[in-house]
Amino acid sequence: MRGYYTADEVRAAEAPLLASLPDGALMRRAAHGLATVVAAELRARTGGVAGRTITVLVGSGDNGGDALWAGAMLRKRGVAATAVLLKPEKTHAAGLAAFTAAGGRVAAPSDDLGLPDLVIDGIVGISGRGPLRPDAAALVDRIEAPIVSADLPSGVDPDTGAVDGPAVRAAVTVAFGALKPVHALGAAHCGRVELVRIGLSLGDVGITALDAADVGAAWPVPGAEDDKYSQGVVGVVAGSDGYPGAGVLCTGAAVTATSGLVRYAGPCTGEVLAHAPEVIATAELAKAGRVQSWVVGPGMGTDDAARRTLRTVLDADVPALVDADGLTLLAEDPDLVRSRTAATLLTPHAGEFARLTGKDPGPDRVASVRALAADWNAHVLLKGRATVIAEPGGRVFVNEAGGSWSATAGAGDVLAGIIGALMAAGLTPDRAAAVGARAHSLAANLAARGGGADLSAGRGTAPISAGTLLAHLRESIRVLRAGVSPEEMPATS
Ligand SMILES: NC(=O)C1=CN([C@@H]2O[C@H](COP(=O)(O)OP(=O)(O)OC[C@H]3O[C@@H](n4cnc5c(N)ncnc54)[C@H](O)[C@@H]3O)[C@@H](O)[C@H]2O)[C@@H](O)CC1
Ligand SMILES: [K+]
Known part of the structure; x- marks a missing residue:
């Protein structure tokens, strides 16, 4: 650390x-x-x-x-x-x-x-x-x-x-x-x-960053006595008829991040199952079954049905990650978060942050994120090249991505799926966010290099998509679990 x-x-x-x-x-x-x-x-x-x-x-x-x-x-x-x-x-x-x-x-x-x-x-x-x-x-x-x-x-x-x-x-x-x-x-x-x-x-x-060895040691893997339920079940509410990809990327990331079980509730069951047949998918939230954490929001839309769904998810007394459209809906109704007893993690980019608070994060991003976390009694992850994460008590993690490759459409859906899976496995939301953000940025850097654990090799780089980032997530976890220091990673952009 x-x-x-x-x-x-x-x-x-x-x-x-x-x-x-x-x-x-x-x-x-x-x-x-x-x-x-x-x-x-x-x-x-x-x-x-x-x-x-x-x-x-x-x-x-x-x-x-x-x-x-x-x-x-x-x-x-x-x-x-x-x-x-x-x-x-x-x-x-x-x-x-x-x-x-x-x-x-x-x-x-x-x-x-x-x-x-x-x-x-x-x-x-x-x-x-x-x-x-x-x-x-x-x-x-x-x-x-x-x-x-x-x-x-x-x-x-x-x-x-x-x-x-x-x-x-x-x-x-x-x-x-x-x-x-x-x-x-x-x-x-x-x-x-x-x-x-x-x-x-x-x-x-007050501000810390996790090293590769910290992330590797924190990554949940199945123990000798574990079954698919005991490792934590994550539920994903993402995607809509217009944006099925958000559901596919978010569940795909959750499936990749941990062993155990991923549930999906939403209109994109066909697309989700086509990409990840191990997901238990249903169109009806009421039939989704028990989970240890929820991810809600990516690509779900902002209509009345989405608002009702968000309310139902946040009513459940388990940790929840709210992203994207979920944040837009929350901006009108912060009490949905403030009234919760289980932990909530909000994962805005700068524009969504402004929607939630009425103003941009400004030059002092750490202070802004701390203030939102304290005001809403929530954990907050503000996206950026340096991702800033705060819990309500003021502890802050920062993840410097070592490049900007993950500035690509759909990368946020992948991040939400990773962190939701880590929360289901029992990590506190801010720690799950810090651990997940590190794996996500490393996956992006590996993807840009076309893979290969030897990060110091003088290979060229190429633009990536969220899909290729996701395809490199498992390799990223492997590298982190081996304790490779991110300082050995050359800047990639
Ligand atoms: N205190 C110590 O014993 C040690 C200090 N160290 C060095 O000392 C530095 C701090 O030194 P100081 O506190 O003397 O101050 P700095 O050297 O950081 O600069 C302050 C001076 O720069 C001017 N200044 C402020 N903003 C400016 C700007 N935007 N453009 C141009 N000029 C500006 C100020 O008028 C002031 O005269 C550390 O960053 C480190 O490099 C190191 O030698 C380690 C030991
Ligand atoms: K200087």
Whole structure:
């Protein structure tokens, strides 16, 4: 499990170390980690370190200090380094002294910067707020070389990952001491993220991500004493005459995600059974039989019959996942959820979130999801490249997909089926959502690569459909159960 610590939490963890260590020691630890990553990156990209050139972008805070110290360390390895000072009068004095003493050159933003092999972004770190200011934005705009960001890509909000104007797009980000929310929520600007430990003792954390090993260990598989009922039965209410595919994809995902039994209630029994003959299907909800969780909503429509069906499903005292059309109906009647005693999981995308709450998730997606979960007393999964999941008490999981391949029609129906099956198996809705989201995003990445558990292989990628995502779900579960680290998975888009 990985924690993501806010700027305030990091500052609190740094305080005792700053008090007990010699002046500048913590910064030099961070800088050493940064220099090590930059050297490895230079070697990987150019075949060596000595004789290569870097430009260091230096802002007015300690982030600039980190970058200057790293520049000084790289000078000692024979790297030609130029520091561009955005605020010369406020530059970190000790860092600048070390940099120039090591033979680093100092330049102004208006100077010709040539064509360095790499650029270090030390413009702002955890105290940065808002987009890059115009002088920094103009400088970054001129850069063509790959950028390694110190701590986080400047211009991206550390705590929310929000980008509200010019910001650095890094190839690599070297996080100091702890991952911050930006590293998951602003992943597209971070590139590959490397964590350098500097000895912080970190406390409880509000935002976590599950690693492959956590997901693999949580995945329900049949035990020695199990039968098809004891593993949890999931019921799916999805699809309509106009949208039979939602029923097919949702039940198909539930069938694939766990062993045991899937029931289907709705008008698409023929289509569902043609794709998954192991499903017990009925056109009448009243005849569906007992389940341990319900999935309701994908492609079901929003007419009066759908409204009655939703009400009947939510009347049942078992955990329920509400998605898609079900959410549109709920927007008019939140009490259907608030009055439940069993747990409810809502799985909106941004547009559905706005329907439920009257406003977009906005830049602080974690706060918005927490607020909806608390207000409706429900678990909430907000879809996106970084999927954010909250339970009513405020605990948050985030799943950074490592790409955007699952932005395809029907992928949400598959996600709902996976998570519903995990809920039937007894996982709490937020944990089922986090576990399911990880398997879903990995299946999408595998599908884009055409399969193959060797995720590091330099294979090409191709667009996928929800059907191919579903076809790779079993392989994804296998990879996760083998404990393969998702960090080994290269970004796929
Ligand atoms: N405190 C410590 O001992 C350590 C701090 N470390 C580094 O220090 C960083 C935090 O340093 P600071 O708190 O000094 O602040 P930062 O370096 O994050 O930046 C703050 C400065 O940037 C300016 N600024 C804010 N937003 C801006 C924007 N959008 N565009 C341009 N300038 C902007 C502010 O006016 C302020 O002067 C961490 O991210 C990390 O890189 C590391 O060296 C580890 C140890
Ligand atoms: K930075």
